[in-house]
Amino acid sequence: MSPAEKDRKPAESESEYAHKLPSQAEDFSGWYTTLVRSAQLADYAPVKGCMVIRPYGYALWENMQRLLDARIKATGHQNAYFPLLIPESFLKQEAEHVEGFAPQVAWVTQGGEDALEERLAIRPTSEAIICHFYARWIKSYRDLPVLINQWANVMRWEKVTRLFLRTTEFLWQEGHTAHRTAEEAMEETLRMLEVYRAFLEEDLGVPVHKGQKSESEKFAGAERTYSVEALMRDGKGLQAGTSHYLGQHFAKVFDITYQDEQGQRQHVEQTSWGVSTRLVGALIMTHGDDAGLRLPPRVAPIQVIVVPIYRKPEERAAVTAFIERVTAALTAAGVRWKVDADDTQSPGFKFNEWERRGVPVRFEVGPRDVQGEQVFAARRDRREKQPLPLGELGPRTLALLEDVQRGLFEQAVAYRDAATGDAETLDEMAAALDTRRGFVRARWCGEAACEALVKERTAATLRCLPLADGPDPGPCAVCGRPAPRRALFAKAY
């Protein structure tokens, strides 16, 4: 083995970060925060609970945004932009809504030199301001449906925060639609839930359960809330997106009406739905391992990192020239690539660095590869390497990336399924949630009191009533009274 070839083995000690990253088993929370900061995805801001999203993290978010935006537009929605500031009186109109959000609002009380007459909320969500406009825009059944989405920053004054997962300011999209009938609005609610499932599973490789939230977990002001629920690698659940059927709650207080075909005034039926930068956290905690991030190819800012390997100047020239042919082939195939040509770092250091930053595929190019007209391709989802001939590089790379995408999803499904089990009693639930964590499927009678008892005893919450599950009657795991079906419980972020 030549000295250059030796560098193809991971050289853990060379990475300046590797020793700082705790293993998931010893400190999952430390692993997460260290990784987010050292991979330069994001960092804390001077204002408590706010974050800066650094270029690598933002490129990831941009890729996610582009793919989800296309799905949102493909289902007939248009984007718009509503004001950041909402007068307090607007927020107060829907009683449940203000009760849910007022404790988390950041208030603007001064504009320039003047104290304001009315406090203005930085939007924690935009129902109140959007309904104000819908009341003006919607006149007739011909104006319906209104299908609008917004990409925006929102702010919720959180007490306990964590990068991406729960920050005071975050980025999101929020859809707000208005319809003629309850049926249409319910159809929309479930359509967008399915858009989220497809986006999460197909683009992010994050398997989710679609389901309905219980009364106690639903959105403040909604008639019904649905969510997609994922499982992180520490066994904790994470709500990855929500879709709300709002009914006529907001339409009635904001007076959003239309004239129907018979000339009668009717209140509209509404929905709202959103996902946020929290999904970046979901992605990290679904796929990451002890070596760092593992990014799904469809959203990875860099899909292929090319590492040149050489010792002598003439080798360097040959390798560099060959890499130009490699990257030309990657560009032609539409692959996002980068060459790490930094002369001050060894290949081994670079391998660790880009593994930590989650790049799905690494190309190693040394003198032997130049001779053989090939690259040596290492995949990040599992420790496998294979030579790829230059002549077939475009299609073979695309196939490899698809394979990594699939591989990450399958590993996540396998983990999730292994960490899911049934429990018949509260004791069994507590035991399961204590030892192996994960999802517990238990029968629930529908009473809030039973749900509260589970939380008190196990710290787990009712994540959702999965839509895919049929009826499964039997005794409620808590009170023993008849329950129609099982609910999904987990400790959650």
Place this chain on the structure above:
Amino acid sequence: MSPAEKDRKPAESESEYAHKLPSQAEDFSGWYTTLVRSAQLADYAPVKGCMVIRPYGYALWENMQRLLDARIKATGHQNAYFPLLIPESFLKQEAEHVEGFAPQVAWVTQGGEDALEERLAIRPTSEAIICHFYARWIKSYRDLPVLINQWANVMRWEKVTRLFLRTTEFLWQEGHTAHRTAEEAMEETLRMLEVYRAFLEEDLGVPVHKGQKSESEKFAGAERTYSVEALMRDGKGLQAGTSHYLGQHFAKVFDITYQDEQGQRQHVEQTSWGVSTRLVGALIMTHGDDAGLRLPPRVAPIQVIVVPIYRKPEERAAVTAFIERVTAALTAAGVRWKVDADDTQSPGFKFNEWERRGVPVRFEVGPRDVQGEQVFAARRDRREKQPLPLGELGPRTLALLEDVQRGLFEQAVAYRDAATGDAETLDEMAAALDTRRGFVRARWCGEAACEALVKERTAATLRCLPLADGPDPGPCAVCGRPAPRRALFAKAY
């Protein structure tokens, strides 16, 4: 002429808006605001000076954003996202900066239930918060240059506002870069100014002068400010974008240093540059005419509006079937199109409606066109119609759109040049600015007092010292002392 054919002539009275839109000559300001609202680009929000950008306006902004973002990335920049809230103490660090922006800041003083210990500014611009991070991220010459851009909302508490042109909250991009040398930073400053020129002229069809601002008009905290200056159709100037060479002003107060190759600590040299949703206003006031908007094809949300024309049911069936072939050809060519199939409105009404909304090309499809396998294409930049055969529809439409794009730019250049003239004395300046408005090129000695006198006498400001102009020595138009060159003056938005 058949009744259907008759509809091909504009039927002004049919439009519900046409009579509401004042002509530009009688009331330019009323024309602008009525048009922005009735074309559903934007509307006022309940908070004074804020606006809602409606789907048609936002789709326009998205197209602008996508094209400019590509230009920003092609010059090596990456996007990131910095926090919305900036502690007051950060803003105060650079003296000129805080003096310039503090009177316009919206302050957050309360978070949830708690009064805050320190006021937080909603960013009026992000230098202060970004410099805080750059001081932490930049250590060595190897970390430079830092080339970061952000797309974000910002807020400036303005007293007099106008949709898009000057709003309390607006959307923009702000680039912030750090370099080793002043030369490099100046190169970047001018590179981005050129990016703005190319974007404005090539994508938006808005001709601009690149130039340097005088001391009194430069950015608060900058060493030098450059801008691109456009001329609106009422003869008023509009600053369409700025690029600032910040020197080491911010680096010194925020302590942004790097270790150079010799191991010495040096302060970085910085730039910042931005354009905003104000450009939507510039677009409207550069191209719009008495019939409404005229949108450049590269950014128009709808490039081709297809209007079916028929009277009898069998005609309708034939026209509808033919239009499917038409739109298939447009889709294949990558054209953004829409069919206005509304049965309750006449073709004449639709012609006016879509002219008002600025769609660059209209296809009229009647029974005769079906027989002839063609569409009748009307262009929005000038009143011309031509038949386009279905067999050549893709390439002919693309060529027509390119032609409209060019036509709008050429008309704007012609207007601008006709509205530009030299003046040798303050009296001549005043006369020119009073009668025909537009740009006045006059010699200026460089003294702020002379600049102030021009403003006092004519209400015009010094827009810039155009970079394209060479030296042109002679007496200052105001004081008569020697002046090295001419400056560009105009009344401005």
